[in-house]
Amino acid sequence: MDIIVCIKQIPETTEVRINPETNTLIREGVKSIINPFDMYAIEEAIRLKEKFPGKITVLTMGPPQAEAALREAISLGADEGILVCDRVFAGSDTWATSYTLSGAIRKIGKFDIIICGKQASDGDTAQVGPGISAHLDIPQVTYVKKVEEVKVDSMRVERMMEEGFEIIATPLPALITVVKEINEPRLPSLKGMMKSKQAKITVWGQKDLGLDAQSIGLCGSPTQVVKIFTPPQRVGGQILKGEVAEIAAQFAGLLKDEVH
């Protein structure tokens, strides 16, 4: 069983500080980590590989330093890391990112399952996983909390909903995004760390992927960030007291004032 895990390197969010003037993240001196939800994706891939031998390829798009995230994934048990890295991919939104990653997955070729974390904890969009499946035209199951059964050409999973869960069967190849309830990620082993240090990371740019130039990077991104701001703090509400009729009259008065 060949598995592709898509991961993202993000700043450690417990240490994030915002520049109050520009409203952007202060990246200097902040440690980069693998998006925590992606750790569950990596772990699930390793557990599946332990049952169904095959290859785990970890894929990420990012700057050259994102290579460290791939090496960490290899130290945990992944076999190979591919970094999609090119200046022309900079500024990609979730649409362009999922388009670019799907291009890389086409180049990888053979796979049975793609696993993503449910969302990245910096952007919190939860769109890249589903986007990839749409670009590849394969089924997707989001918010998976348990892989119940895997067969050669299909799998059955439990999907976590706000109230209860759904059991979904899907043909393979398919893409799933996973929630943290699915497993408890392991720590690396010393042997794994040594292996990851020596592992060769494949780097693919636009030249290797040959993607539609209009669909990548900033110009391929329909999302436009118009303004970033810190929402004003909510001021406390007002509690009206007294008899119902009194309160109603007071309330009507307040509404009137509000309109004027």
Next chain:
Amino acid sequence: MDYLLSDEQKMVKELSHKIAEEKIRPVAAKYDQTEEYPWDIIKVIADAGLFGLFIPEEYGGMSVGVLNLCLATEELSRACGGIAVCYAASALGTFPIVLFGNDEQKKKYLPGLASGKKVAAFAITEPEAGSDASAIKTTAKKEGDYYILNGLKHFITNGGDAETYVVIAMTDKSKGARGASAFIVEKGTPGFTFGKKEDKFGIRASSTRELIFTDCKIPKENLLAREGMGFIVTMKTFDMSRPGVAAQALGIAQGALELAVKYAKERQQFGKSISSFQGIQWMIADMATEVEAARGLVYATARMVDAGIKDVSKESAMSKMFASDVAMKVAVDALQIFGGYGYMKDYPIEKYVRDAKITQIYEGTNQIQRNIIALHIIKEMAK
């Protein structure tokens, strides 16, 4: 400070640090309270591959030496001296087999110990044979293809939980210290049972039990080295393992120091954080300097062992004695910085005082270490 560690050593340190912070620190107080053996953490350490650091590669280990063992023990001890000693005591029980085992013994026992699937223990201490190891009464009498063990060992770390024991017993009482021999004894051997589990002041996550041998019949193939080599096995084992105890003490000291500095920065008195007071600052400066000095000595000794230098008894004793004295002092000072809160079990610091104390006592009291050091120096001067 830069310790000029290799990439591999940095990896061991980083991995052990991760285990300590993510897995051990959250459960340290629980195990201290319940005194359960921390099997779940042992499994994490085993899966990480840290049990085999000093064991030769051909027997399933990593062959990366004693400094790496010290780095791992130090980092684990930063979070819990009790859990770390379960790990370090297994190394103590494994060293005799690494140092003196024949190929068959190594093949039989080391892979399981290197993978951490089994833990080991070393048993020399008896109720009346502590510092005076020559007073041991446990006997091993040869009968045909077997040795028959009789006697009682006590204060054995990992006792009851370990699978593999190296036991020192007298094969010839008339020869005194030269009449002792070392044996590998497996848990479950008929005639080998466990006595009471000790209720300890510190390192409570680790188990300390009596081992009872009643006509315990073990195959003669389980003799390590030769008859009469028991004390040589013990001394050489301690030379290897004392840097590990020193590293445990070092880790406890480092952990206590970090907690104290963090607390001093947070704690407000007289309108400012107590870390702004010179009295606290000087304590922190002294503690940190002593910890660095201990670290220098421990790492230097471990590097000597890894370089293959034969006689490291003096340096091993020095690092164990110094690092454990530093651990005790730093832990007590760290508690002082916590003030009244530090005395309460709601805060983690009192445990460091309790855990530190044992490092001055076991694997040779610090008084015995001073004897070893002085004897070596006097011998060197006489040359």
